[in-house]
Amino acid sequence: MKSKFHEIAEALQERIDSGYYTDRLPSEQELAQQFNTALATIRKSLDILLARGIIRKVPYVGTFLQREARKTVRIAWRPLNFCQEGDREIREAVTKHFRDFSVEFVSDFKTIDIRDCDLIRSVATASLSFSESVLPLPLDVIEKYRSDNYFAKPFQAHQLNSFHYAMPILFSPSILVLDLELSADFGRDLGPYDLTWDTLAELAEYARKKGIPLCGDREILNLFRCLIYADTPNDTLTEIDVKKLKQRIHKAWPVLTERTSGTTGKHLLTWSCRQSLPEQLRSGKYALLANPAFHGGEASRNLISGEFLLISNRTKLFSEAVEVMEYMLSPEIQQLIAKYRMGLPVLKSAALDSICSRYYRDDIFLNEIPNMLVNNASAQDFLFRLEAFSRAILRKELTEEQFTAHLEYEIDMAHRKAAENDRDIFMKLAGV
DSSP: OOOHHHHHHHHHHHHHHHTSOSSBOOOHHHHHHHTTOOHHHHHHHHHHHHHTTSEEEETTTEEEEOOOOOOEEEEEOOOOGGGHHHHHHHHHHHHHHOSSSEEEEEOOOSSSOGGGSSEEEEETTOOOOHHHHEEOOOHHHHHHHHTSGGGHHHHHHTEETTEEOOEEEEEEEEEEEEETTTTTTSSSOOOTTOOBHHHHHHHHHHHHHHTOOSBOHHHHHHHHHHHHHTTOTTOOGGGOOHHHHHHHHHHHHHHHHSSOBOSSSOOSEEEEETTTOOGGGGGTSEEEEOOOBSSTTOOOOOOEEEEEEEEETTOSOHHHHHHHHHHTTSHHHHHHHHHTTOSEESSGGGOGGGSSOSTTOHHHHHHTGGGOOSOOGGGHHHHHHHHHHHHHHHTTOSOHHHHHHHHHHHHHHHHHHHHHHHHHHHHHHTTO
16 A cells, blocks of 8 residues: 555646646645645655656745756758848748757857757758768668659768768759840850850850950859769769860860959859849849850750758757758748749659749759759869869969879779779678
């Protein structure tokens, strides 16, 4: 038979579990009256709940429920300044959605290491060491989306040693924007797919005569990337035909090395992405051009960036972080992405209204989906070296022969690494 104080302890436990008490318990005197017992018995009952961690006593104040600190998933999230209203709505939707834990968007990275957050928002080309700083995605999450071809390249973009490290939120193609006012005397109109390398050479000559920059340094870098990764269905260095690459570079070299680029002021051609397309597009002052192909009718090699979420390897809330990550793919969030034209929604079926031609020419963006994300995690270092190479070329510090020699070395090393990986896989399968 249970003692009186044990019975009272169980009764109090039931009241707490049912929500009858939500914060503070009645005083010991009030409880003694309710249960018609002595203060000493009530104190013994409360001691049982205290030992269970159910309550806490504050001297001279009272007895309170012991609530665990509410779990908070923190996301390292730089504000999307190109669409502040859309950014605000996404944050509000995410923070309101979850009931069992809170979500906090962290934007001040001066006082915090982003790896201390649970989730990290990153672009495809971020210089983050995937294997050292973040965790692979759960297999069940990968399997849920991998069957859809729409996710194939995004997963590849963040894959290292067969582990996937990031979940895409949205995609954004890189498009060249032609200034129609600066090109008014060019002599002909250019359609969205009319830009070839021959036409680009004509534009470079036109820009030189007009005394205006053809484009900026980042446009040169992107054009180099398009040159290098042309004819690579899987966007890998090992697919590159060195002989054809040398021919492409030789043809494009005069355009890319003339002092027709500038870092400030207006350019004839400006690289843009869906998020940062200037509002002037609506006024008809700019035209969108796919990156140049070598021959008319050829598919151009355009680049697509992306916004991704990665799970920090310091997180203590892995399952909650995955919940937030997957909610970013929900129709609710994807419709916001479509509503504000922040990029191509990851789930196209969730936002059908984005799949039609408008000011931003969705047909161009959708055309570039097959070319999604030229880089993958194992090739990140090469992309950063390519950026250094392109700057050296513009400073006349690197000749065409030296540049192609660097590329040959990179391609050779990629082949060697692929061969080593194949050998390792064979050895594992053979049980050696």
